[in-house]
Structures are given as C-alpha cells and as structure tokens.
Amino acid sequence: MTNKIKLEVFFNKARNLIPSDLNGKSDPYCKVLVGGKKIGKSKKVKKNLDPVWKERKTFELKGTYESLCEKQLSVHVMDWDMVSGDDFIGEWPGVPLRELPPNKEVQYISKLTKVKTGSINIFFKLITPIEIEEQLEEKKRKIKDQIKKEKLDN
Numbered sequence: 001m002t003n004k005i006k007l008e009v010f011f012n013k014a015r016n017l018i019p020s021d022l023n024g025k026s027d028p029y030c031k032v033l034v035g036g037k038k039i040g041k042s043k044k045v046k047k048n049l050d051p052v053w054k055e056r057k058t059f060e061l062k063g064t065y066e067s068l069c070e071k072q073l074s075v076h077v078m079d080w081d082m083v084s085g086d087d088f089i090g091e092w093p094g095v096p097l098r099e100l101p102p103n104k105e106v107q108y109i110s111k112l113t114k115v116k117t118g119s120i121n122i123f124f125k126l127i128t129p130i131e132i133e134e135q136l137e138e139k140k141r142k143i144k145d146q147i148k149k150e151k152l153d154n
Contacts, residue, residue, distance in 0.1 A: 005061045005068060005132075007034070010105070010123035011042040011053035017118045018049075020079035020087045025049060027080040028089060030122070034061060034097065035071035044080040058127070065132050069098035075122060077112060090118040100126040102136060 011030050020026040028051045029044040040059040045051035061068055074094035079087040090112030100106055105125040112118035 004129070005063075005065055006058050006127040007032070007039065007061055007073075008056065008058045008105070008125040008127055009040070009042075011055045011057070012121040012123060013050070013052040013054075014077060014090075014112075014118060014120045015050050017051070017077065017112075018089050018115050020089050021047075021081075023047065026087075026089055028077055029080055030120075031076045031078055032059065033072075033074045033076065033094075034068070036074075041078075065128060069096065071097050073097050073100070073124065075120065077118065077120065088114070090115045090120070092120050092122070097126060100124055102126055102128040102132060 009032055014028060014030075017026055017028055025047040026049060027044050027046045028048065030042040030053070031038050032040050039061065040057055042053050042055050042057070045053060063071075072094055073096070075092040076088060077090040077092075079089050081087065091114050092108065092110050093113055095108075103125065105123050107121070107123045109121045110119060112120060
C-alpha cells in the first residue's frame with residue numbers, strides 16, 4: 001500500500017543550547033531525519049540559546065507504512081552559519097516511526113545527546129490514510145482475541 005503518509009512536526013522550543021558562534025550565541029534550527037535522511041527543517045532563530053520556534057510543518061514521507069515503521073525518526077539541532085558550514089549543536093536520537101500512533105499528536109521533551117547541555121520540546125503526528133488506521137485496529141483486535149482464546153484454553 002503506497003497511500004500518502006505524512007509527518008506533521010510542531011517545532012516548539014529548545015533550552016540551554018550550546019553556544020556555537022563567537023558572540024556566545026547560536027542561530028539554531030532543527031533538521032528532521034527519517035532513516036538518517038533529512039526530510040525537512042524548521043526556521044532558524046538568530047542569536048539565541050533558548051529558541052522558541054512555534055512552527056508547524058508537514059512533510060510527505062516516501063514508502064509504504066510497513067517500510068516506514070522500520071525507520072528511525074530523529075532530530076539534529078544545528079547552528080546556522082552564513083559563511084562556513086552549519087554546526088551540530090545537539091541531537092534527539094528519536095524513536096522508530098512505528099512508535100507514533102497513527103493520526104495522534106505525541107509530544108517529546110528530551111535532553112539532547114552528543115553535547116553537554118540542551119533540551120528540546122517537539123511534537124510529531126504521523127498522518128496516515130484512514131484505511132491504514134483501520135487495518136491496525138483490526139490487527140490489535142485479532143491479537144486481543146487470540147490472547148483471550150489462549151487464556152480460555154489454559
């Protein structure tokens with residue numbers, strides 16, 4: 001099934017990011033990755049170690065629901081630089097996409113890894129066609145029925 005699946009991201013805020021610029025600040029933005037590949041990014045907030053993005057974006061994902069469920073969702077927090085390349089200032093190592101319930105927004109508040117300080121507050125919603133949600137509910141029902149049957153047989 002190759003129905004369009006989308007990932008809605010609400011970039012809320014980050015706190016206590018590491019400074020990356022000579023002025024003691026950073027110009028942070030977030031890169032969203034699925035399976036290690038960038039699918040999109042937030043706006044940048046200039047000269048700030050406690051950015052508030054308050055930005056909602058939707059990204060279309062390529063692949064079937066089953067193949068996407070195996071991929072890791074993660075976020076890199078980056079410092080934008082006009083001249084040199086952008087600097088890495090933290091990571092939310094994320095979760096497999098299968099851990100996001102279809103069509104329900106989930107909030108993650110997490111310390112950033114691979115850096116000494118920093119945290120992120122971000123929301124995700126895996127937008128799936130209703131048919132996929134119905135198939136998942138049917139699978140759950142069958143598993144529950146199987147468990148009940150096994151308990152009755154014992």
